[in-house]
Amino acid sequence: MSDDFGQEQAIRKLGPGRLVIASHNPGKVREIGELLAPYGIETVSAAALDLPEPEETGTTFIANAELKAMQAADLSGLPALADDSGLCVEALNGDPGIFSARWAGPTKDFGIAMRLVWDNIQAKGPEAGHGAHFICALALAWPDGHVEAFEGRVDGTIIWPPRGDRGFGYDPIFQPHGHDISFGEMDPEKKHGMSHRADAFAQLVAAVF
Numbered sequence: 352m353s354d355d356f357g358q359e360q361a362i363r364k365l366g367p368g369r370l371v372i373a374s375h376n377p378g379k380v381r382e383i384g385e386l387l388a389p390y391g392i393e394t395v396s397a398a399a400l401d402l403p404e405p406e407e408t409g410t411t412f413i414a415n416a417e418l419k420a421m422q423a424a425d426l427s428g429l430p431a432l433a434d435d436s437g438l439c440v441e442a443l444n445g446d447p448g449i450f451s452a453r454w455a456g457p458t459k460d461f462g463i464a465m466r467l468v469w470d471n472i473q474a475k476g477p478e479a480g481h482g483a484h485f486i487c488a489l490a491l492a493w494p495d496g497h498v499e500a501f502e503g504r505v506d507g508t509i510i511w512p513p514r515g516d517r518g519f520g521y522d523p524i525f526q527p528h529g530h531d532i533s534f535g536e537m538d539p540e541k542k543h544g545m546s547h548r549a550d551a552f553a554q555l556v557a558a559v560f
């Protein structure tokens with residue numbers, strides 16, 4: 352939680368205008384809004400500004416977060432915060448990784464994407480482990496082209512069948528280490544206590560605010 356000093360610092364650093372949340376994923380926009388809430392920063396989403404969804408041509412989470420943030424800052428003239436994240440399954444050599452959104456296909460069906468993850472693990476045979484982690488890269492870009500990026504991580508296990516209807520994306524098949532419920536079953540505040548996104552956000556706050 353921020354104290355008044357943190358809030359003042361954040362507002363001074365970002366200026367009096369709004370911060371663009373440069374994501375078209377409503378689940379992410381909600382979580383980033385919840386993480387930013389204690390800082391009293393006014394935000395606007397990329398969708399609300401009608402910003403286009405850039406092609407994610409980067410080969411790393413950081414590169415994709417930076418390109419999304421820089422495009423939004425450039426087009427809006429406002430500071431912009433972007434998130435590139437994904438699920439990395441150890442038995443699948445890190446897949447779906449930066450392709451996590453693309454595994455859900457054009458209709459963004461995460462029922463299909465979760466089933467694909469599970470079927471691919473099963474195809475590796477009975478010895479395949481279920482270890483996985485989520486990565487989140489957050490990039491904060493200013494209209495002058497300056498950008499700073501941070502990467503967070505949370506480790507856990509892939510479970511089947513999917514459990515819970517909270518959260519978004521792959522949350523129902525990811526159970527963080529040390530817990531007996533999936534992210535899909537978890538209270539949002541509890542997820543923010545341990546998630547890859549909260550980890551990256553804490554680093555951003557420490558470095559930027």
Ligand SMILES: O=P(O)(O)OP(=O)(O)OP(=O)(O)OC[C@H]1O[C@@H](n2cnc3c(O)ncnc32)[C@H](O)[C@@H]1O
Pocket residue numbers: 373374375376379404407434435436437438451452453461485518519520521522534546548
């Ligand atoms: O690029 P933007 O517009 O931000 O939205 P996106 O959904 O395309 O986002 P990414 O390109 O970063 O793809 C990451 C995918 O990984 C999944 N993902 C990321 N963080 C997650 C989380 O906390 N819980 C569950 N799934 C997550 C989610 O399904 C995302 O669609």
Ligand SMILES: [Mg+2]
Pocket residue numbers: 407452
């Ligand atoms: Mg994307």
